[in-house]
Structures are given as C-alpha cells and as structure tokens.
Amino acid sequence: MNLSHVLRQSARRFGDEIGFVWGDKTWTWKEVDARVDALCHVLAAQGVTKGDRVLVQSPNCNQMFETMFACFRMGAVWVPTNFRQTPPEVAYLAQSSGAVAIICHKDFGAHYAACREEARQLRVALAIGEASWAEDLDDLVAEHMGQPFAAADVEHDDPCWFFYTSGTTGRPKAGVLTHGQMGFVITNHLCDLMPGTSQKDASIVVAPLSHGAGIHQLVNTARSVKTVLPQSPGFDGDEIWSLVEKWQASNLFTVPTIVNMLVDDKAVDRYDRSSLRYMIYAGAPMYREDQKRALRTLGPVLVQYYGLGEVTGNITVLPPMLHSLEDGENAKIGSCGFERTGMQVSIQDAAGQERAPGETGEIAVCGPAVFAGYYNNDEANQKSFRNGWFLTGDLGHLDDEGFLYITGRASDMYISGGSNVYPREIEEKILEHPAVDEVAILGVPDPKWGEVGLAICTLNAELDQETLLSWLEGKVSRYKLPKTVLFWPELPKSAYGKISKKIIKEKLDALALMEDAS
Template sequence: MNLVHLLLRQARQCPDRLAILYGTEPWATHAQWAQRSAGLAQRMRAAGLVPGDRVMLFMRNQPRYLEILWAAWWAGLVVVPVNAKLHPREAEWIVANAGARWAFVTHDVASEPLAGLQQQIDVESDACDDLLTPVGDAWAVPVVEREAQDLAWLFYTSGTTGRPKGVMLTHRNLMTMGLTYFIDVDPVSSEDAIVYAAPMSHGAGLYAIPHLMAGARHVVPASGGVEPAELFALGEAIGPLSTFAAPTIVKRLVDHAEQHGIQAEASARAFKTIVYGGAPMYAADIARALRVMGPRFVQIYGQGETPMVGTALSRRQLADTAHPRHTERMASVGVAQTPVQVRVADADGRSLPTGAVGEVLIKGDSVMAGYWNNPEASSAAVRDGWLFTGDVGCLDADGFLTLKDRSKDLIISGGSNIYPREVEEVLLTAPGVAEVAVVGLPDAEWGEAVVAFVVLQPGSTATRDTLDRHCLASMARFKRPKRYEIVTELPKNNYGKVLKTELRQRLADPAHAASGQRSAM
C-alpha cells in the first residue's frame, strides 16, 4: 500500500489532464508530475537513500512540494513536513530528532545550511530541476513497495508545551483519511480544484491525497499564502475552489467578502467548499460566515495523531436551521466520521453517559502508529487502540460532539469547573469584540480566577465595564471573568492556534501582574 500508486493511476488514465497550477498558470499535467517525481525518486535511491529514510520538506507553499512529496513515497521514504514559519534552529532540532538525511527548502526559509543533513536542496534552483528530470523511461522507475503499517509522514506537533513530538503516520492512516474525505467531508470530481493557502506541511497538504484520488486540480497561489483578494480572483478565474483553513483564515475570507460587498452568489463562484478545523470555531463566527458567504462550509475535528479524521459537521447539518437543536449543533464539531469510533471517558478510560463531560477518545485506522522514538508518550496517548486526545467534550443523544476545551485549559474556581470556551463564546457576542482567549490565574482564595484577554474591533468603544455587564447578562456569576485584559493581538503559533501557555506566562510575570491588578474588575 504505497500512496504513490494514486499518482500513477491518474498519470496512466489521464496523462494530459492538467494537475498542478501555480496561480492561474499551468505547472504540470498528471504525466509530467509523475515523470518528475520518478526522476527525483531515481536519484535519491542512486544517492544512497534507502526505504524508511527521512526527508524533510522545509519550504513555503510551492508546486514542487507535491512533486517532491510523491517522489519520496516513490522511493519508499518518509516525509518530514516542517512549517516554513519555524526558525532554522527549530528545524535543526527536528532534523536531529527525526534523523533526516536530506532536506528540500526554499531560500527564504533556509538561506544557510541546516546542521545535521547530508544534502540540502533549494527547490527553486537549477540543481533541483535536474533532480526532477527523469533518466530514461519514467514508467520504468520501480516503485518501492511499502506495507500498510510503514511510515509515510512524520509530523511534528506544534510544541506549545515543550519540544514537539513526531507523530508517526502510516500509508494506511493517510489512505483512510483520503477515502474518508469523500464520505464525510465533501464529494470531489476531476473538475474540482483545491487551493493551498494554509501551510502544505499541515492539514492543507494532507488534503492533496483525496483530491489526487479524484484527479482534481491542485492550485498553489502565487503569493504562497493567504491573500483573500488573490483567492477570490483565483476562484473566479479557474472555477470554484476547495480549501482547508484554520478559523483565523476563514475570518479573513469573511472579512474580505463583507468589506468588499461580495454577495453569497459571488462567493459561490469563487469557493466550492471551505473545510475548517485545527482550532475552535465559535458559533457566532460560523453563523456570520454562513450569512456572508453562504453554505460552503464544513467543519472537521481531528488531530495530528488522527489526521483530519475524528468528527465532521456537514454543510447540510450547518444549514438545517429548522432542526430544534440547530443552535447546539452549530456549536458542536459534528458526528464521528465513518472509519472511527468516538467516545467520552473519565480519567480511567471508562465511557461516560450522554451529556457527561470527559476526555474525547478516538479509535480507528486513522490513529497514528505512535510518537517517534518516544514509547512513554505513545503508551500514554494510545491505549487499547484508543487515542486519548486531551480534549474535553460531551456527546449528545444524536452523537454530536461538543468540545469544551483542552483538559489542561480547564479552570477550577471555588471547586467549580469552568470551561474557557464557554466564556469565550459569550464574549464574542459582545459588541465590538474581535477575538477572545480565556485562561485561569492562580488565586489564593478561589484556586483559580478567570481572566479574559480581549482584542477589540477597530473603533470599538467596548470597555471592561460593558464586557462585564454583557457576561453577567449571559452566564452564571461564578463563570464571568474576574479580570479583562484589553490587548492588540493574541499570541498564536504557526498554525493559528492561540498560545494560552504564553498568556499564562504573561500573567505570572510580576510586572504584568502589577499593571493587570490596576485593570482588574
């Protein structure tokens, strides 16, 4: 079960169909893609790389990403995708931990050699062009066959608390993810186009697999990232786009559509499907997105440890406003995707009844093989086949999962559990509020006190007093923030997730604490 056969299948059946575009410009047909990947695979094997060796991709979004990814699998290698926003020293730590032998980079990301590598290739160089040129008949280059349980993708977690861990994803894991997309997320045809605006080193890149399965087009924007005007124009030029986006990217697209008066009909010409996930999407935000851009959204919940597969909230469920529990479903992350089981359990792994809050567990063929060279963490995370996600949530009678928070983010104040997301949901409905993050502050009397970091919209007149009145009108007094910090922005990692650890560190800083006490309610 080698994922490279997905490319070979398309290259043989429809060799001349356009497969990759760079902006609106054609980059490669399926046959050209396969020929280039074969050439690189041939040269990597000739240079001494053997099946199971790790090859790092430390580069911004670029059409070569797809060619190199499938070349590595052709040669039986394991890809180590690294976010282009990481510092080179952080990338070097991953090189050492993964034992990567080669790295493919873009000059803007790694202008100097990374320590520990045998070979570093600038993907925009003539040398890389030469490596991708097949020697003789590309179809004669043998595929290094792999077993379903062999590694394909070694993904390093974002490392918000200490060093990242290498998530070992197998060919079976990724094949499961690809096939599940058609059943639970979105049907795909050969006329479709997926655009890579979010980092290809993460979920966006993984969705290349189902779109290759369907023979769809792959589009890398010329900017290599998220430029809303560019993405809307691309969709108008080449046909409605599908994309994976973190909620922060969705917000930028919706802001652009609203600010430029782009109606839902025009949004439909630019975007077929926007799959969102990777961080909380608050009910108020998705309601606004649907109002501005129409029914083109699907939510997925998964983790790097079960890539893109956990639960899904379909566009049909999001649009079913007549359902008596539509409001609750909008705040959920949907129901279990087809190949997995999802349950909520106590600290000992015992299933909890409907409505009870506990840790979310997932089991199925998408769950990782473990953490690279970290048996202790692997044993703690996967027990009897169940992935202990560290997320806290509850299931309703219809199987819809509502996430409360990460277990480490739970606030216990005066003996009562307070879920930061619940407070954040309320504050996001306050006039003038753009973003919110809620954390706990150690408190001698209560154990922990609730602190809300709030980013205001431009021109907002909201104050700590108005925010507090809004909370008191919508939630129990014990849940309301004891303190409001008005900030210009929230700290986020390279994937757009708010770094609550950093917010807690700010509160622990004596200088910040002193100034904060003056602003406390």
C-alpha cells in the first residue's frame, strides 16, 4: 500500500472534520488531502517522478506536514532536515541524498544557497512563503486545487523516507525507510503506544516533524486524529497546556527533556489535562527521579519507547501500567520495557553470541520495523548488520522476563583501572541529589587509571564537588565515582532536545586548548 492512502482514508471517512490545526487556522481532512494532490501536480510539472529525492528544510508548519504525504503519494522519497541544522550541514544532506528537488522555508535562504552550491544535481526549488530565490509553494498549490492525483504504485520495499541519523559519531547517515516497513510501524505504534486511539482524539506536536514526531503524526493520520501545532516557534509550556485543554488532546510525543519542562512549567495545573492519556517519550531513557516527578504531577500517562531511527522507534515499550511511582519489588525501575509486537531483541557479545539474562552486551534487534539499510553506504551497512540482526550500538541487558535495561551507548563506556564503567548508572544516582537538575558523565584520560569519570552538572541550589562526591560514597562502587565534578549553567542539547555528549566533549577540548595556550 502507498502510505499516502492513510490520508485518503481519513478524507473519505471524516472529510469535513478538522484534521490539522496551526494557531488559529484549521484544515479539514478533505482540504489537507486536496492540498497534497495539488502539491503532487506542482512537483510532477517540474519533473519530479517516482524514486526522486525531495529535500525539505522547514520548521513545523502545515506545508511541512503536506510535503511528507505528497512525496509518498508520488512514490518520491521525503528527505526532511532538522531545521536547526546549519547551512553546511543541510547542504551535506542535499548532496549525500542525491536530492533533485528542495522545498525550503523562506527564512532559510542561506540554507538554500548552500544546498545549490554543494548539491549540483538539484534542479527544482520551491519556497514556503515569499522568497526571491524560488516560487511560493502555496501560490502554485492554489493553481492546482481541485485536481485529483492518482497515487503511484509502490512495492513493499520501495523507499519513502530518508531518515537521517543525528550524527553523534561522524557525519549523518540516511536510513532508508520503506512503504511496507512504515505500514507495519503504523500498526505497531497504534497497538503498543496508544491503543484505543480514534478520530475523536487529538495530538499535540512538540518536536520537529522531520523525525520522530513526523512518524507519530503519520500514525495519528492513520486513525484520523487531528494534529495540533503550537504557534510559538520555541517551547511555550503555557501554550502547549492550553492546547491540550482546548482540543482535548489525548496524546503527545516528545523526549525526556521536554517532559521535564512540561511538568515543571507553572501552567501545568492551570489547564484541564484530563483528556491526556498518553505522554509518549523516547530518544533517551528517563531518569527515575524525573519519572517520579512526572507521575506525581500527571498521573499514569507516561509511555516510554526505545528505538533508533533505523528501527523507527520499534524496539521496546514501557506502557503506563508499568510506570510505577513506588520502588517496590515488581517495579521495573530503569527498564525501557519489553519487546514491541512483532519485534525481537537479543543481547550479543562481540562475536554475535547471545548473552544470558543479566549479562551486558550490545543490543541487537530484528523484525519488520528495521530499516532497509543506509543509503549509498556499504561500510556502515556492514558494520550495522550481522547474521540478520541490526546492531544498535547501545549496551544493555535483559532480565528473566525479557525487560530491557539500557546501560548506555557503547561509545560512552570507559575503562577505569581495567573495569568497565557505564555512565548511565552513576548519572541516575547523582540525579537523586536534590540540588542536581541535569548531569552528564564522560570518561577522560588519566595517567594512573587509564580513564576516569568527569561529571558535569547543572544545579538548582548550591553544591560543591566535595559535598557531592561524599554524598555518592556508598551509593556506587568507588571505581565508578567521578574523579572531577564541574558545574555549568546549562548542558548543551542536540537539535532533538537530548543532552549531547558530543558537544560537551567539543567544549571540553576547546577549554583545554585555551588553557594550554595560556
């Protein structure tokens, strides 16, 4: 099935109901579907055909949502960027994807220019809004309104989306998502993340549609759930909670950092949020103390899933009933859940042998949600697949019941005095200190131990290194204790709202160079 058919179904069944909301503007399902048809005609008239890649550089807006379905309907490949990326970063995506068309928001002229310079194969350009360098997409769409567009015939393995990794190591890689794979993902998300979802529901978007939130809104469209975009370009807790009340929103997808911001926002108790059934978070495990605070404030609505972009979020799930507020015997504290429906997880050693429950190894996964591989990158594919398993690069272990516990990224682990240290465990403990808001631990070179831990914290009250390390004594083994603690006003985040150890390392390297120079 061509993925765009889920939009057509909503237009047929609930055509006059609101399907998309952005600020004070609304579009019915029929209107969204008609605009997607018109956009298909616009692109086809400029020579875009099945299999062509279409790069989209834009913040969240109705046009961003529509470009996804237009690409799917044409059999083209949607190549969305994270709008916070720099012009050179986006130009690399344009070049490496082989995109022949670019749809670029009017505010990103420098990105457009960089793409035209770097990606010489680009031959089609459209602007979202008035711009001097390309025709306005909306003007062209208006010319083709009312003209139906027949969806392209596609096979199960035909690509529909190049999902770029965040590039925590090296340059971003394009994960190839296919029509058949994403059909499974839709079913799986509805089954495991938000069962009982229907056209009576609404979903608030609080993350870029270019990545996980885009997958989430595709899933919502398959159940005719209205998508509600906040008007504010940045985080505005008051607006988000007011939209939950106004539209009686039942679900939203985000990352732990944003969950914390929503819970801590003063507006959380100002609006009626009784309609909210699923606050779905992914991208990183949620620290236990943050979980407890969210559960005390919001009630049993948290849904955690673990899954990389390459597996489109479909590895494990921890549903609301397993988000326990109490630290009792049956609470799966620290777990990111059990295997998603139709998926299989294996903990493997370096040779690919499965490890026993409780033993740490690399998390490997197989099943219909695994992507088709990296585009034009044989080296990465050879490293990432082994004996039919996709290797996540994450470390963890399974318990006897099959619940997964993530220890950290393989690249985060460091060896101190011959012992493996997994920062995640120590970070969890440090966050139990009431003065600590956020923490990141890295391994740094040490002449005696090989590597030692360096902890960087943000605080909400006064605290010094000696006090924190004394408090940690007895809570973790001595060899796991950080040797040094730094206190920063804030920790750098990636474009997806996650604490970025890559950026932290770059800042530390820059500080070291400055000290050497002085």
